[in-house]
Amino acid sequence: xxxxxxxxxxxxxxxNRKNLTHAVDDVDIRxxxxxxLALIGESGCGKSTLGRMLxxxxxxxxxxxxxxxxxxxxxxxxxxxxxRWKFQIVSQHPDSALNPxxxxxxxxxxxxxxxxxxxxxRDHKRELxxxxxxxxxxxEQAARYPHQLSGGELQRAVIARAIALDPAFIVCDEPTxxxxxxxxxxxxxxxxxxxxxxxxxxxxxxxxIQLAQIMGDRVAVMLGxxxxxxxxxxxxxxxxxxxxxxxxxxxxxxxTEPVMAWDCGSRACTFLSSCPSRSPQCHVFPEMxxxxxxxxxxxxxx
Amino acid sequence: MTAIIDVNQLSVxxxxxxxxxxxxxxxxxxxxxxxTLAIIGESGSGKSVLxxxxxxxxPPTCTVSGSITYxxxxxxxxxxxxxxxxxxLKIAWVPQNPASALNPSMRVGEQIxxxxxxxxxxxxxxxxxxxxxxLQKFRVLPPEERFxxxxxxxxxxxxxxxxxxxxxxxxxxxxxxxxxxxxIDVINKGSISAVFRxxxxxxxxxxxxTHDLSFAHDLADRIVVMYDGRIIEIADSDLFFKNPLxxxxxxxxxxxxxxxxxxxxxxxxxxxxxxxxxxxxxxCSDARERCNDEPPLILHESGAxxxxxxxx
Numbered sequence: 001x002x003x004x005x006x007x008x009x010x011x012x013x014x015x016n017r018k019n020l021t022h023a024v025d026d027v028d029i030r031x032x033x034x035x036x037l038a039l040i041g042e043s044g045c046g047k048s049t050l051g052r053m054l055x056x057x058x059x060x061x062x063x064x065x066x067x068x069x070x071x072x073x074x075x076x077x078x079x080x081x082x083x084r085w086k087f088q089i090v091s092q093h094p095d096s097a098l099n100p101x102x103x104x105x106x107x108x109x110x111x112x113x114x115x116x117x118x119x120x121x122r123d124h125k126r127e128l129x130x131x132x133x134x135x136x137x138x139x140e141q142a143a144r145y146p147h148q149l150s151g152g153e154l155q156r157a158v159i160a161r162a163i164a165l166d167p168a169f170i171v172c173d174e175p176t177x178x179x180x181x182x183x184x185x186x187x188x189x190x191x192x193x194x195x196x197x198x199x200x201x202x203x204x205x206x207x208x209i210q211l212a213q214i215m216g217d218r219v220a221v222m223l224g225x226x227x228x229x230x231x232x233x234x235x236x237x238x239x240x241x242x243x244x245x246x247x248x249x250x251x252x253x254x255x256t257e258p259v260m261a262w263d264c265g266s267r268a269c270t271f272l273s274s275c276p277s278r279s280p281q282c283h284v285f286p287e288m289x290x291x292x293x294x295x296x297x298x299x300x301x302x
Numbered sequence: 303m304t305a306i307i308d309v310n311q312l313s314v315x316x317x318x319x320x321x322x323x324x325x326x327x328x329x330x331x332x333x334x335x336x337x338t339l340a341i342i343g344e345s346g347s348g349k350s351v352l353x354x355x356x357x358x359x360x361p362p363t364c365t366v367s368g369s370i371t372y373x374x375x376x377x378x379x380x381x382x383x384x385x386x387x388x389x390x391l392k393i394a395w396v397p398q399n400p401a402s403a404l405n406p407s408m409r410v411g412e413q414i415x416x417x418x419x420x421x422x423x424x425x426x427x428x429x430x431x432x433x434x435x436x437l438q439k440f441r442v443l444p445p446e447e448r449f450x451x452x453x454x455x456x457x458x459x460x461x462x463x464x465x466x467x468x469x470x471x472x473x474x475x476x477x478x479x480x481x482x483x484x485x486i487d488v489i490n491k492g493s494i495s496a497v498f499r500x501x502x503x504x505x506x507x508x509x510x511x512t513h514d515l516s517f518a519h520d521l522a523d524r525i526v527v528m529y530d531g532r533i534i535e536i537a538d539s540d541l542f543f544k545n546p547l548x549x550x551x552x553x554x555x556x557x558x559x560x561x562x563x564x565x566x567x568x569x570x571x572x573x574x575x576x577x578x579x580x581x582x583x584x585x586c587s588d589a590r591e592r593c594n595d596e597p598p599l600i601l602h603e604s605g606a607x608x609x610x611x612x613x614x
């Protein structure tokens with residue numbers, strides 16, 4: 001349903017034009033209808049950039065995004081705006097995702113105001129009641145301002161806004177990384193239930209491997225701006241050395257060393273400097289190989 | 303084992319116009335020398351306030367009662383000046399949110415050396431070498447380059463390691479760390495664990511405030527669970543994760559992704575909303591009439607202490 005083809009994003013420093021960051025480098029990604037793709041990777045590996053790029057919130061430097069067959073990058077701003085209700089984002093920091101000078105109700109109803117043509121005839125008050133109930137907020141909380149709610153309640157409000165117009169695709173960018181474990185459980189359950197109801201696709205960005213395993217129908221592992229392994233059940237049977245490393249880091253926390261340097265943008269494998277089983281051929285980054293239920297970028301696998 | 307810190311009937315209350323928020327309410331806790339203690343609980347349970355209280359750091363509006371005994375003196379009776387010879391030198395603090403804990407316009411190395419220049423009277427050169435040594439030890443690499451860098455160029459995990467280096471620099475007896483793994487990804491969390499293990503192996507008493515249960519399990523000897531300003535369970539770490547006693551503790555463990563992500567039903571009530579009885583009774587599936595009276599900390603046969611009538 002949504003597909004990114006050869007997506008790349010380079011950030012260029014304002015001061016020094018030579019200072020280039022390859023945040024995302026030639027990534028193919030696809031999320032089907034009612035499917036959840038869990039995207040995991042270290043902080044700074046480009047997973048959030050990739051998520052935002054899929055919604056064309058950050059225009060890609062290269063590559064194209066196809067949503068239901070239409071290219072998002074080639075659309076005019078007006079056309080894109082008319083389609084925006086179909087894809088939504090739930091961000092990592094709920095406290096900065098809502099306008100601090102609006103009540104929670106005003107924020108939740110914003111999609112109806114923006115897409116007023118499409119939603120003509122729908123009663124805002126009734127819609128608000130419906131959404132508040134769906135996400136488990138108290139009616140009186142809707143009249144409050146964001147600073148009066150806790151992190152978990154804010155995240156519920158953000159979810160209410162995201163699902164307001166029954167979107168076809170939602171990017172959840174580490175929606176629970178700032179929340180307590182008990183609150184995390186209820187937010188994840190909420191997301192799962194609403195997603196099932198609406199039947200939308202979801203890109204679930206996280207660095208928690210256990211969450212990825214629970215949420216993802218498929219899992220993609222990202223390192224240094226590139227997806228190195230992707231498929232069904234890859235966390236149970238990791239093939240790429242980096243996936244093996246992060247899976248073992250959960251089983252045995254003490255055994256891990258952080259990946260010190262990524263060789264972003266170079267022609268070599270991104271995992272080259274930290275890989276336990278590197279060989280001379282790894283100086284040329286391998287192509288993505290398809291093995292049926294998974295895709296891997298590594299010379300060792302064949 | 304001897305207690306290094308003895309917290310006795312400590313209460314930290316915040317009087318508001320209509321209610322009083324009891325962030326920490328009648329807490330008794332003794333921390334043993336050389337142990338690693340993890341204080342867990344959800345946001346707002348009072349764990350950070352308890353941590354800062356041990357350092358004698360209080361927000362200006364609160365009222366404090368009880369005592370915190372360290373080396374025979376009650377820290378709460380000391381003046382600010384006297385406390386300064388304890389803070390950083392005897393008891394160090396590793397704050398939450400490393401990104402805002404450091405001065406953005408000061409080189410990281412100089413900040414790590416600050417406790418040394420304050421408490422030891424060493425010369426600049428000696429402090430520099432010591433800081434390089436610390437950076438090396440806590441893997442903030444390469445040390446020379448990192449010494450001269452500013453905080454913005456550090457990653458979150460690296461900043462956290464630098465902050466721990468700062469905490470240990472003057473060789474304190476106790477380190478209190480507030481949420482050291484918050485916002486740090488799983489892959490870098492291993493290195494934070496390793497850093498704290500190094501600290502522990504130096505014989506420093508560690509108090510870790512966290513809601514990261516796997517991190518607590520990995521490091522701690524004992525677990526203290528707080529709920530709504532109260533300690534509701536104290537247990538040995540292995541025992542706690544095998545067999546949590548309090549219904550809230552059991553609920554916390556069940557809400558972990560690996561245990562099936564079962565949320566605890568109900569909502570946290572605003573602190574101060576209920577003053578009598580068990581604070582958890584509104585969310586507890588076992589709640590009975592008796593729970594309208596607050597249970598004391600009951601010694602369980604396993605050696606753990608739990609504040610629940612189920613174990614009377």
